[in-house]
């Protein structure tokens with residue numbers, strides 16, 4: 001049944017394919033940009049230096065200071081470096097942390113961004129930004145922060161460690177899963193979501209078996225692109241709220257937290273979102289969506305318990321109370337007792353409830 005919806009598309013150019021990074025110079029030319037500041041994290045400096053060498057005169061320099069949660073001081077420092085080097089754009093080479101830094105610079109200065117994602121987090125496809133100041137992460141939405149061009153080159157993800165690949169892939173899958181029951185969902189996003197989940201469901205076991213499997217790497221990055229569009233296109237619900245709470249207030253690692261929580265958040269919502277569950281299960285070739293996601297994590301070496309990724313049991317009550325505040329729209333109303341049980345199950349690493 002087709003129900004009423006609103007669909008908004010955003011102008012972005014996407015270049016996808018093995019070896020696509022070779023086209024970066026012509027893509028900068030197409031944007032009218034002449035001097036790019038390349039952003040990366042400290043561990044990816046070498047990769048960024050290689051890119052700078054490839055760009056020659058089109059590279060203004062490398063800023064290798066991107067870190068998790070985009071501290072305001074780092075964004076200001078990167079902006080000052082861009083000014084000093086007379087850069088007219090930024091190339092964000094990396095995962096959500098590096099692309100987040102690019103977004104913070106764009107928000108402040110309007111400097112255009114070309115993103116080259118090397119994880120599956122999906123930030124490059126969203127107008128969502130976050131900057132941390134005095135220990136608090138401020139998030140918002142602004143189309144100015146969206147990268148103008150995105151180059152997806154699966155070759156760049158070959159070096160992403162297997163463990164990180166699996167949790168990052170499930171992080172992407174979470175965007176699509178919640179997009180399927182989003183309050184402002186639409187048929188285009190549902191198509192992207194189902195296809196994205198299917199691509200990741202195929203790719204992650206293959207990457208786990210062989211991290212250098214080029215086809216699997218391409219499938220995973222393709223899935224991440226689709227899931228990123230869903231994240232940028234519709235509102236998220238309980239699962240993302242829980243992960244923001246656990247990451248922000250208890251400093252748990254981003255993708256790992258998504259991986260542990262997702263089966264339980266889906267189980268919580270299953271009765272209220274049967275169509276979404278059917279689509280997720282179909283995409284994963286399974287009967288039961290929450291269980292299939294749990295098994296995808298467990299069977300591919302990912303963590304399934306909050307206790308194994310740094311959560312303390314004595315903080316579960318506070319996490320539950322925080323999750324009940326400023327609720328995101330969710331198909332099933334939030335009930336404190338059921339939510340506390342969800343957190344306990346996730347803490348212990350139990351399979352999701354039927």
Ligand code: NAD
Nearest residue numbers: 041069095096097118119121123126128156157159160254
């Ligand atoms: P990340 O960017 O922090 O990267 C994790 C680590 O992996 C880093 O040390 C990085 O250097 C390394 N790495 C990345 N790619 C690599 C590669 N190909 N090979 C080897 N090492 C590599 O992690 P993430 O999960 O991509 O991003 C998480 C952050 O992004 C969180 O802060 C999250 O809030 C944010 N995020 C924002 C949005 C949004 O729409 N604004 C969406 C998703 C995630």
